[in-house]
Amino acid sequence: MSDPVSWFMIEPGWKVVDADGKDVGTVDEVVGDSSNDIFNGLAVSTSLLGKPRYVPAERIRAITDGSIELAMSKTELAGLGEFKEPPTTAEILPEGASGIRRAEAHVEAPIHDRPEGVNVWRRAWWAVRRLFR
Numbered sequence: 409m410s411d412p413v414s415w416f417m418i419e420p421g422w423k424v425v426d427a428d429g430k431d432v433g434t435v436d437e438v439v440g441d442s443s444n445d446i447f448n449g450l451a452v453s454t455s456l457l458g459k460p461r462y463v464p465a466e467r468i469r470a471i472t473d474g475s476i477e478l479a480m481s482k483t484e485l486a487g488l489g490e491f492k493e494p495p496t497t498a499e500i501l502p503e504g505a506s507g508i509r510r511a512e513a514h515v516e517a518p519i520h521d522r523p524e525g526v527n528v529w530r531r532a533w534w535a536v537r538r539l540f541r
Contacts, residue, residue, distance in 0.1 A: 410472035415440065415447040415465075417473070424452050424476045427469070432482045436460040436491070450476065451491035462491040 415438065422435040437451040437460070450468070451460040469479040478485065 410475070413471055413473050415471060416442060418450070418471060418476070422474055422476055424450075424463075424478060426478050426482050426485065427480055429477075430482065432478070432485055433461075435476060439491075440465075452476075452485065454485065460491040461485055461488045463488060 418435060418438045420435050420437060423431060424433045424435060426432045433452045433454040435450055436453040438447075439449050439451065439462070440447040447465050449462055449464040452463050453460045463478060463480075463485070467479050468476060470477040
């Protein structure tokens with residue numbers, strides 16, 4: 409058996425095996441928050457045309473390079489619920505919440521002499537000037 413790897417390494421297409429070591433499918437999607445290092449689980453495709461199944465992180469026994477070992481049988485995997493896309497931020501925010509937060513709003517740095525950006529022609533002129541210095 410290979411050495412374990414972090415969940416950050418998991419990619420779609422990795423092989424998924426059951427508790428007996430038999431191939432049961434492939435990884436379709438990794439579910440988690442990489443910025444906070446929170447691993448929730450996997451969406452596992454068990455067939456070509458079937459919908460992926462959601463496997464919670466608690467039911468994953470080992471993660472090795474290119475392979476995921478589950479702590480369940482193939483029949484238990486078939487009994488799991490269908491994977492549904494995680495909600496977007498807009499679906500999570502309460503109805504009265506603003507779409508743009510202060511941190512996301514346009515902010516002028518004190519070094520800017522005017523609010524509009526530098527246009528393409530001025531940037532091209534600066535690039536040509538630098539070539540001939």
